[in-house]
Amino acid sequence: MDTVQELIPLAKEMLGQKPKGKLVKLYVLGSVLAFFGIVLGLVETVCAPFTAARRLRDEEATVASLQAALERQALRTQALQEKDKQQEAVQCSRGLSNRQHAS
Numbered sequence: 001m002d003t004v005q006e007l008i009p010l011a012k013e014m015l016g017q018k019p020k021g022k023l024v025k026l027y028v029l030g031s032v033l034a035f036f037g038i039v040l041g042l043v044e045t046v047c048a049p050f051t052a053a054r055r056l057r058d059e060e061a062t063v064a065s066l067q068a069a070l071e072r073q074a075l076r077t078q079a080l081q082e083k084d085k086q087q088e089a090v091q092c093s094r095g096l097s098n099r100q101h102a103s
Contacts, residue, residue, distance in 0.1 A: 014027070 014024070
């Protein structure tokens with residue numbers, strides 16, 4: 001079926017041959033599904049630019065949130081490292097002071 005003009009003679013020919021009810025139902029079902037496919041394709045084509053822009057914004061937002069999470073995690077690890085260094089310094093100074101008193 002290259003053109004719609006061929007569809008009308010086909011329908012007239014089918015009705016002229018008196019096809020069985022199941023065959024007519026099958027052709028009608030196929031035609032309805034094809035029509036829905038065409039409509040969905042047109043809707044997808046029209047809406048594609050909008051959904052692409054939305055996906056891009058969503059991806060950028062996701063990347064920004066991941067970067068913020070990584071920065072927070074880096075700050076936490078840095079703070080923990082500084083806290084550990086301070087605790088080690090306090091322990092070392094206590095040890096040195098104990099040694100001085102012991103000798």
